[in-house]
Amino acid sequence: xxxxxxxxxxxxxxxxxxxxxxxxxxxxxxxxxxxxxxxxxxxxxxxxxxxxxxxxxxxxxxxxxxxxxxxxxxxxxxxxxxxxxxxxxxxxxxxxxxxxxxxxxxxxxxxxxxxxxxxxxxxxxxxxxxxxxxxxxxxxxxxxxxxxxxxxxxxxxxxxxxxxxxxxxxxxxxxxxxxxxxxxxxxxxxxxxxxxxxxxxxxxxxxxxxxxxxxxxxxxxxxxxxxxxxxxxxxxxxxxxxxxxxxxxxxxxxxxxxxxxxxxxxxxxxxxxxxxxxxxxxxxxxxxxxxxxxxxxxxxxxxxxxxxxxxxxxxxxxxxxxxxxxxxxxxxxxxxxxxxxxxxxxxxxxxxxxxxxxxxxxxxxxxxxxxxxxxxxxxxxxxxxxxxxxxxxxxxxxxxxxxxxxxxxxxxxxxxxxxxxxxxxxxxxxxxxxxxxxxx
Numbered sequence: 001x002x003x004x005x006x007x008x009x010x011x012x013x014x015x016x017x018x019x020x021x022x023x024x025x026x027x028x029x030x031x032x033x034x035x036x037x038x039x040x041x042x043x044x045x046x047x048x049x050x051x052x053x054x055x056x057x058x059x060x061x062x063x064x065x066x067x068x069x070x071x072x073x074x075x076x077x078x079x080x081x082x083x084x085x086x087x088x089x090x091x092x093x094x095x096x097x098x099x100x101x102x103x104x105x106x107x108x109x110x111x112x113x114x115x116x117x118x119x120x121x122x123x124x125x126x127x128x129x130x131x132x133x134x135x136x137x138x139x140x141x142x143x144x145x146x147x148x149x150x151x152x153x154x155x156x157x158x159x160x161x162x163x164x165x166x167x168x169x170x171x172x173x174x175x176x177x178x179x180x181x182x183x184x185x186x187x188x189x190x191x192x193x194x195x196x197x198x199x200x201x202x203x204x205x206x207x208x209x210x211x212x213x214x215x216x217x218x219x220x221x222x223x224x225x226x227x228x229x230x231x232x233x234x235x236x237x238x239x240x241x242x243x244x245x246x247x248x249x250x251x252x253x254x255x256x257x258x259x260x261x262x263x264x265x266x267x268x269x270x271x272x273x274x275x276x277x278x279x280x281x282x283x284x285x286x287x288x289x290x291x292x293x294x295x296x297x298x299x300x301x302x303x304x305x306x307x308x309x310x311x312x313x314x315x316x317x318x319x320x321x322x323x324x325x326x327x328x329x330x331x332x333x334x335x336x337x338x339x340x341x342x343x344x345x346x347x348x349x350x351x352x353x354x355x356x357x358x359x360x361x362x363x364x365x366x367x368x369x370x371x372x373x374x375x376x377x378x379x380x381x382x383x384x385x386x387x388x389x390x391x392x393x394x395x396x397x398x399x400x401x402x403x404x405x406x407x408x409x410x411x412x413x414x415x416x417x418x419x420x421x422x423x424x425x426x427x428x429x430x431x432x433x434x435x436x437x438x439x440x
Contacts (some may be wrong), residue, residue: 002051004029004121005047006023006029006030006031006052006117007030007052008030008031008033009032009033009053009057010052010054010056010057011056015108021105022113031048047078047225049078049125050079050117051078051079052081053066053082053083053100054082055083055095055103056084062098063095063098064098066082066099066100067098074440080101081100081101081103081104082103082106083106083108085106088425089277089289091103092277101123102116102120105281119269123265125439139319145358145380149343153260157176157261158261159259159261160173160259161174161188161258161260162246162257162258163192163256164254164256165254165255165256167193167211168192173188177195178299180239182198182227183195183198183232185420193211198227198231199230200227200228200230200236203227203228206223207225207227210222210225214243218245218254220244220245222243223240223243223246224240224241224242226239226263227239236264237262238264238267239260239262239263241258241261244257244258264370277289280353280354282335282356283335283336283339284339285342285352286352286353286354288354292351294351295309295311296412299411299413301420302365303367303411307365307369308366308408309363309364309366309405310367310368310371310372310404310405311361311362311403311405312361312372312403313355313402313423314357314362314419315361315399315428316359316397316398317397317398317428317432317433318355318432319358322334322395333388335354335358338383339352339354339360342360344382346362346375350362350363351363361420367405369437372403372405373403373435373437379399379436380400380401380433383397383398383399384399398426400428400432400435400436401424401427401435402419402426402435403420403423403435404416404417
C-alpha cells in the first residue's frame with residue numbers, strides 16, 4: 001500500500017489497538033482518536049484518506065456522524081468504515097444506509113480487513129484523481145464546451161459513449177472502453193451493438209430487451225440491468241450502464257449519452273456482506289439467523305409432503321477447559337474441526353449451523369428418530385476418536401447431543417429447539433459424551 005493516512009476513532013480496547021497495529025504494519029499512517037469527534041474537529045486538521053469508526057463508541061451517534069461526514073464538502077469524499085462486535089445484519093444495513101463504505105465485524109480476520117481497506121483506499125485514490133483532472137480541465141483554456149467534455153471524460157475509468165437514439169450510429173467512445181471491454185473501440189464504429197458480444201450469454205436477452213425498449217420509447221433516463229462481461233483473457237467483470245437522453249438541436253439527430261462503470265468490487269462487497277450476514281465467520285457454517293429461517297421452511301415442506309424432520313443440538317463437553325489449557329486459538333481450531341466433522345458426517349440435503357459459542361445444530365430432512373439417533377451416534381463417536389493435533393499436544397474432545405423430531409416433538413422451530421435442548425441437558429446430567437434420547 002502507499003503511505004495513506006487512516007484515522008481510527010474508538011475506545012481504547014484490545015481489538016481496536018490490534019487493528020491499529022495491524023494497519024500500521026501494512027504501511028499505513030495510522031492516527032488514533034478516543035474522544036468524541038465532530039466534523040468541525042476533523043476538518044481542522046490534515047484530512048485522512050479513510051476513517052475507521054468504532055460503532056460502539058460512547059457519546060457518539062455513529063450513523064449521524066457518518067451522515068455529517070458525507071454531507072460536508074470537505075469530508076464527503078473520505079470513505080468511512082464501521083467496525084463493531086456482535087452486530088446483526090440490521091445494524092450493518094443501517095450503517096451502509098448512513099453512507100458507510102463498509103462494516104467490519106471484530107474480532108477481525110487480518111487478511112480480509114487488509115483487502116477491504118486496500119479496496120476502499122484504491123477507490124478513494126481514483127476519486128481524487130478524477131477530481132484533480134476535473135479541476136485541471138476547468139483551469140485550462142478551451143475552445144468549446146465539447147472540447148472541455150472530451151478532455152474530462154478521456155481521463156476517467158468509466159466508459160462514456162454517445163450514440164444515436166436507435167443505436168445505429170456511434171458518435172463517440174472514450175479510451176476507457178478498451179480497458180473495460182478488452183477490445184478496441186473502433187469495432188463500435190461499424191457495429192454500435194457489437195459490445196453485446198462480450199456480455200455473458202445468459203445476460204444478453206435482458207440487456208437487448210432494455211436497449212430495444214429505450215430505442216422505441218426514448219425515455220429521458222435508462223438503466224440497464226447489471227450484467228457480466230466475459231473478457232478475452234477469461235476473466236469476468238460486473239458492469240452497470242445508464243443512458244441519458246441529450247436534448248437534440250435537430251429533431252432528426254436524437255442522441256443518448258451512456259455511462260458504463262465497472263462495479264465488480266461493489267458486487268464482491270455485496271456478496272461478502274450477504275455471506276457474513278448469514279454465516280458464522282469462524283467456522284463458515286450457516287449462523288443462527290439462517291437456522292430459524294431454514295427450519296421453518298423445511299417444516300412447511302415436511303408438513304406438505306408428510307415427511308419427518310430431525311434436529312440435533314450438539315455441545316462440546318468442558319469446552320472452557322480447552323480454552324484454559326490450550327488457549328483461545330486452540331479453542332477456535334477445535335470448533336472449526338468439529339464443524340468439518342459435521343459436514344463430513346451428514347448428507348448433501350442436510351445442513352449444519354453454528355448455534356452459538358460451542359453449540360451447533362444439524363437439520364436432517366426426512367429423517368425419523370431412529371435414523372437421527374444413528375447420525376448423532378456417528379458424530380459423537382467420530383469426535384471422541386479423533387483428537388485435534390496441536391504443536392503442544394493433542395486435544396481430546398467429546399460432545400453431548402440432544403435430538404428432536406417433527407412432528408412428534410413439536411410442529412414449530414421454537415418447540416423443536418426446546419425439546420432438543422432439554423434432551424441435551426439430560427445428556428449432560430447423565431455424564432456427557434452421549435446422545436439423548438438414548439438409542440434403543
